Structure formats: C-alpha cells, structure tokens
Amino acid sequence: MFETLQERLGAILNGLTGRGALSEQDVAAALREVRRALIEADVALDVVRSFTDRVRQKAVGAEILKSIKPGQMVVKIVHDELVEMLGAEGVTVDLNAPAPVVIMMVGLQGSGKTTTTGKIAKRLAERQKKKILMASLDTRRPAAQEQLRQLGIQTGVDTLPIIAGQSPVEIAARAVQAAKLGGHDIVILDTAGRTHIDEPLMVEMADIRKKSDPHEILLVADALTGQDAVNLARSFDERVGITGIVLTRMDGDGRGGAALSMRAVTGKPIKLIGTGEKMDALEEFYPRRIADRILGMGDIVSLVEKAAENIDAEKAAAMAKKMQSGKFDLNDLADQLRQMQKLGGMGGIMGMMPGMAKMKDQVAAAGLDDSVFKRQLAIIGSMTPAERSNPDMLKHSRKQRIAKGSGTNAADINKLLKMHRQMADMMKAMGGKGKGGGMMQKMMGGMASKMGLGGMGGLGGMGGMPDLSKLDPKQLEALQKQAEASGLGKGGMPGLGTGGLPGLPGGPRLPGLGGGLPGLPKKK
Incomplete structure (x- = not known):
C-alpha cells in the first residue's frame, strides 16, 4: 500500500x-x-x-x-x-462498556463486512480472550447468514442460530438477549448492505441502532474505491453516526487516497485495515507508522510484531541450535522461505525496513520477487524426504523428475542447490568455530557490506526478544526510536534473528528472520 x-x-x-x-x-x-x-x-x-x-x-x-x-x-x-x-494517535476498537459490548458493522454490499466481522471476532477472541457472539442481520442477500455461520465454524466463534422470517431489527434484539444469557463479552451485528446508499437502507440502520444501542458503529469501506469511500463515510456518519472506519483491500491500494482523506473529511478515526483475504489479514491502523512507511522511513515496530505473531519461538530455537551444529538441509531452507512468506514476502519486509525503499526497487528490477520463493518451494516440495535430507544424492535423472514435478528446469534446480551449498558451508564454518551468535553477526555484517547497505542494525543477533504481547503502544514506539537510534534510519539493514535468509539465485544474500525472533540492541 x-x-x-x-x-x-x-x-x-x-x-x-x-x-x-x-x-x-x-x-x-x-x-x-x-x-x-x-x-x-x-x-x-x-x-x-x-x-x-x-x-x-x-x-x-x-x-x-x-x-x-x-x-x-x-x-x-x-x-x-x-x-x-x-489521526495523530492510533485508536483501537473500544470495548470499555458493560457486557455484552455491541459492535454494529455497516457499509455497502461487497465492501467486505461479513469477512471483516469474522476477522474482528477472531482477533478479539485470540488476543483479548473475549467470548464473542456474531449475528447476521442480512436477510436480503442469499446465504449471507450461512456465510457468517461458516466463518464462525472456521474461527471457533459462536454465531446466532438462524431463524427464518425474522426482520433485521428482531434479529438484533434476539442477538443482544442471547449474548446476555450466554455470558458473551461482545456481540457483533453484521448488517445488510446495498449496492448504493438509499433511504430504506438508512432507515433500517437507524432502527437497528435504536434497538441494539451499539457501543461501536464501524463503517466497512473498500479502499480501492478512493473518493467514493470518503463520500460513503460522510453519508453514513451524517445519517447513522459512526465511531470508526475499517478500510478493506488496503493490500491492493497502491495510492492510499481513501486512507489519507477519511479522518480529515469525517473526523472519524480509521481503526483497522484489511490487508488480505485470510482471516488473520487484519491490522490496527497506527498513523505514525503509516506516515513512516509513506516517507520511506520503514516500520520496524510492525515488522517485529508480525515476527512475534508468525514465527514459532520453539521451532526457531531448534533451528538456531541445528544451524550452530553445522547442519542445514533443504527442509530447513524451505522453513526459512515459508517464514519470509508469512512476514509479507521480500517486498513486505523491505517496505518496513528504514532506508530500504531504493534497495526494494533494485531487487524488483533484478526480477527477484516473491515468485522466486514459490518456485524454490515447488522444487523442494517435488523432492522425496530422503532427497531433502541429503541433497548430494540429486543426480541428473532425479533432477529431471523434480523439474517435471515442479514445472521448472534443471537450471533452476542447480541454482537452488548452489544456494543451499553456500548456506550449508556458512553454517558449517560457524558451527566448527563454535562462535554462535557473534559469528552470525559478523556474517550478516559482511553480507550487508556486499549489498552496499553498511553495517547491520542493532536488532540482529542473539539478543533477547521482549514479549511484544505485553508491550503497550508507547513501549512499542520506544522500540521504534531505539531501532532508529541504533542506525537503522541511516540505511543499515537489521539482521532479524539468528539464521540467515537464503541468498537468492543470481542476487545478494539477504539477512534473515529465520531461526529466532529479533533481539533488541544491547547497550554498550
């Protein structure tokens, strides 16, 4: 975005x-x-x-x-x-009200209300351990209520049983009553939409609001519609009154005009942004971090948070131990590639690195995009378990079979194997010298200088990683400042973790996020 x-x-x-x-x-x-x-x-x-x-x-x-x-x-x-x-400061969904807290979702048809309802429910259930009830008030769109029920099964969140023939207002009243009787902390009302704003829609929204007395009214708007989304927000706020905005499809919006206009025009904060189709593709909207990204200053805090959410700490520690013993097979390489994909791929990671915008362009110009990772994973996936554990057994006939199975060619396989050998040799050298994290930091520093990026930032290495789930926004902002103070804002690229990300065929090796969560810079 x-x-x-x-x-x-x-x-x-x-x-x-x-x-x-x-x-x-x-x-x-x-x-x-x-x-x-x-x-x-x-x-x-x-x-x-x-x-x-x-x-x-x-x-x-x-x-x-x-x-x-x-x-x-x-x-x-x-x-x-x-x-x-x-918006100066990030504003999250307000749950400071007597249970059950009622959240009313409004917006036009096709904006992603139902999916967003499921995403918010999943987020609140997992992160804040809330008991949630979702209810579909959409009696117009075919199978809308069934869609929400399926999302409830997928996310493990309760949904209100469907009773045919009830009006949206009656369903809203039943949902609030059911939440009270069921001991739910939150009830989320997924209202119906229209293809455009009309009087019946606004009357229905006003009636539902009067009956359910929602604490939050969140407008779900499609970021790709640009100024139409802004006009929509203004209209809903004037007629129904909204407390916040959720912008969907932000991952496909290269312009960002809706996000930049929303608060200034309506005075209402953007609280959440949808960044993909998956149920966990929802992020809180932090204005300062967004401004940093727009001006190419990076967003280390969000990257660290994403790493904490997506990287399995136990698995990472086991990987680090294995690497330090000098062992590194193609299964390990595949794990590293998957970790990078979870963190948004090369483009997503580099977009959050301070001073990395130019390097991101260079990588794209060299054709080293995320499709390279998919191709490499396809190659590894076409191998037998024995071949992944012992790449030396890959001779000509085996390579031909793997190329057919992965839709690649022998040259692609040879590049992958060469990259693996280089990484395995590096791990073996490190393990043989027994230097652990210090050796890795030197390796990463060498890689960075070859890339013309200067010394690695202070996030890398074996330093301790704070439990980010226990940090409040002010502490996270302090982490951002600490990262900048350690030289990241001057083009230094952090080594995030103890294992290096694989070097791409025909291109530079990039420091990695595998093998461990990022550690804070140690004070000297």
Whole structure:
C-alpha cells in the first residue's frame, strides 16, 4: 500500500535534503510537486489544499530556511503533518462498556463486512480472550447468514442460530438477549448492505441502532474505491453516526487516497485495515507508522510484531541450535522461505525496513520477487524426504523428475542447490568455530557490506526478544526510536534473528528472520 505515493514523495523530498540551503522558491516548488502527488494518489482536494497550506506556513519560516539542515526539517514537517492528517494517535476498537459490548458493522454490499466481522471476532477472541457472539442481520442477500455461520465454524466463534422470517431489527434484539444469557463479552451485528446508499437502507440502520444501542458503529469501506469511500463515510456518519472506519483491500491500494482523506473529511478515526483475504489479514491502523512507511522511513515496530505473531519461538530455537551444529538441509531452507512468506514476502519486509525503499526497487528490477520463493518451494516440495535430507544424492535423472514435478528446469534446480551449498558451508564454518551468535553477526555484517547497505542494525543477533504481547503502544514506539537510534534510519539493514535468509539465485544474500525472533540492541 502507498507504493505510488511513497515513490513520488521520496523523490521530491530527497531533492530537498540533498541541498545545503533552501529558498522560499525551493520550498514552494517542492510543495507543488507534493500537491500533485497527493492529488494523483486520489486524496480529496480540500484535504490536499489544507495539508500543503499547513506545511508551507511552517516550512517558509526563518528558523527553517536558516537551520543547519533545512531539507531535513522540511521532511520532518511533512511527516508530522501526515501524522496529524491520519489521526495523530492510533485508536483501537473500544470495548470499555458493560457486557455484552455491541459492535454494529455497516457499509455497502461487497465492501467486505461479513469477512471483516469474522476477522474482528477472531482477533478479539485470540488476543483479548473475549467470548464473542456474531449475528447476521442480512436477510436480503442469499446465504449471507450461512456465510457468517461458516466463518464462525472456521474461527471457533459462536454465531446466532438462524431463524427464518425474522426482520433485521428482531434479529438484533434476539442477538443482544442471547449474548446476555450466554455470558458473551461482545456481540457483533453484521448488517445488510446495498449496492448504493438509499433511504430504506438508512432507515433500517437507524432502527437497528435504536434497538441494539451499539457501543461501536464501524463503517466497512473498500479502499480501492478512493473518493467514493470518503463520500460513503460522510453519508453514513451524517445519517447513522459512526465511531470508526475499517478500510478493506488496503493490500491492493497502491495510492492510499481513501486512507489519507477519511479522518480529515469525517473526523472519524480509521481503526483497522484489511490487508488480505485470510482471516488473520487484519491490522490496527497506527498513523505514525503509516506516515513512516509513506516517507520511506520503514516500520520496524510492525515488522517485529508480525515476527512475534508468525514465527514459532520453539521451532526457531531448534533451528538456531541445528544451524550452530553445522547442519542445514533443504527442509530447513524451505522453513526459512515459508517464514519470509508469512512476514509479507521480500517486498513486505523491505517496505518496513528504514532506508530500504531504493534497495526494494533494485531487487524488483533484478526480477527477484516473491515468485522466486514459490518456485524454490515447488522444487523442494517435488523432492522425496530422503532427497531433502541429503541433497548430494540429486543426480541428473532425479533432477529431471523434480523439474517435471515442479514445472521448472534443471537450471533452476542447480541454482537452488548452489544456494543451499553456500548456506550449508556458512553454517558449517560457524558451527566448527563454535562462535554462535557473534559469528552470525559478523556474517550478516559482511553480507550487508556486499549489498552496499553498511553495517547491520542493532536488532540482529542473539539478543533477547521482549514479549511484544505485553508491550503497550508507547513501549512499542520506544522500540521504534531505539531501532532508529541504533542506525537503522541511516540505511543499515537489521539482521532479524539468528539464521540467515537464503541468498537468492543470481542476487545478494539477504539477512534473515529465520531461526529466532529479533533481539533488541544491547547497550554498550
């Protein structure tokens, strides 16, 4: 998300930071380009005008133009105004009310309300250990109630039994009563949508609100519709009243105009964003982190959180121990590739690395995208268990069979085996010298210098990883600052974990997330 805007703003602001002094004309010219970039990203025109006016007022003052690094000061002003436009602080779903807390989901048909209802229920059940009841109030769309029931089975969340012939208002009343009797903490009402806003829809939403008295009314809007999503939010807020917004399909929105306009236009916060079809593809919306990503500053905190959620700590520790003993077969290589896919693939990981935007472009230009990982996993998956454990037995006839089974060719298999041998040799050298984490840090530092990235950031190595589930947002923000202080904001790339990610065929080796969760930089 925000790829287009990140590229445009990055080029504009890099032009400012590269100069020793700035005139008012320089700032004005840059802001014209910023204005054009925001409009092309489908940000609402009045929001663009207000944003550039505020930046201009702060950026043309004597203190900025005469400062030691005026270009960096302008970048900071743009960053701070982006944060302000997005909402200053992240706002999560409010559950501070007597049980059962009623959450009402509203939006147009096709925006993803039902799937989002399931995602939110799963998230609250797993992370906050809440007992949840989901209820479908959609009596218009065929099988809508059955769809929610199936999502309930999939996520292990209770759903209200379906009774034919009841109106949406009657179902809402029954759901709240059932939640009280069943001892549920939260009841989520999945309301019906229409293809467009009409009077019957608004009347129905108002009646449901009056009957169920929801604590939260979340509007689900499709980010890909851009300004239509913003107008939708305004209309629903005026007629029904919303407390927050969930933007779906953010993973497919390279512009981000809806996200940048929503709060400024409606005054309502974006609370969650959908980033994929899977039931765990839902993220909290943190304005400061989003602003960091847009300006190419990375998002270490989100990457660390994602690592904590997706990497099995026990499995990672076992992998690290195995690597230090010098053992590394193709099963281990496949595990490393799968871990990287869980963290968003190469593009997702590099997009969260401070100063990595340019490297991301270089990797893409070299054709080293996530399809490489899929091809490598297909090759390994076409091997027998014995071949994965002992790659030396792969001779010509076996390679021909594997190539047919994986839809690849002998050259692809040879590249994979060469990459594995290099990694196995590295692990063997490390294990033989018995240096453990220190040796790995040196290896990673060497890799980074070969890539032209400078020294590795302080997140790598064998340092202890905090239990992120026990950290509050302020502590996580402190982690971000600590990462920046250790040199990550200057183009250093962190080595996240004790095992290295595989080097790609024909390209540089990248430091890895496998074999261990990221450790905090140790104080000297």
